[in-house]
Amino acid sequence: MRFWSLFSTARHRASLGRRGERHAARYLRRQGMRIIARNRRYRGGEIDLIAIDERWLVFVEVRTRATGDVVTPEGSIRRRKKAAVAAVARRLARKYPIAGLEPRIDVVAIIWPTGERLPTSVRHHRFAFPLSSRSGLPALATREGPRLPGGAGDFEIG
Numbered sequence: 001m002r003f004w005s006l007f008s009t010a011r012h013r014a015s016l017g018r019r020g021e022r023h024a025a026r027y028l029r030r031q032g033m034r035i036i037a038r039n040r041r042y043r044g045g046e047i048d049l050i051a052i053d054e055r056w057l058v059f060v061e062v063r064t065r066a067t068g069d070v071v072t073p074e075g076s077i078r079r080r081k082k083a084a085v086a087a088v089a090r091r092l093a094r095k096y097p098i099a100g101l102e103p104r105i106d107v108v109a110i111i112w113p114t115g116e117r118l119p120t121s122v123r124h125h126r127f128a129f130p131l132s133s134r135s136g137l138p139a140l141a142t143r144e145g146p147r148l149p150g151g152a153g154d155f156e157i158g
Contacts, residue, residue: 020064
């Protein structure tokens, strides 16, 4: 593969990711959440979106893919990424406590085929994985529903 081809692919992925994050923010606002930060970096990690949802301070990992054939957006979140997101979420929740809000981690999974104006699928998984560092971070276990390992048990929202 040529250098320009690799460069073009990386640029396309970054562009797709940015579009996905913008769409996820709009989607969450329509669901009643208030977005308070985007792409918040802290001590070696990043949180895509931070929102307030009733009594929750929500740290959101957004995953956008052009197709879900090989691996779903949810399935692309590996143990190391979960641990990094949870660590940054814990640190930010401790550093910037908001009275009365409990932290949680959500995942917004988007499938946005190449050339389409809008995504074909948006899935929002509340309580996608725990903030606890002792949990071993199982595959997308939720308190509201079934395990969501990137395919089995997925549910569509809006």
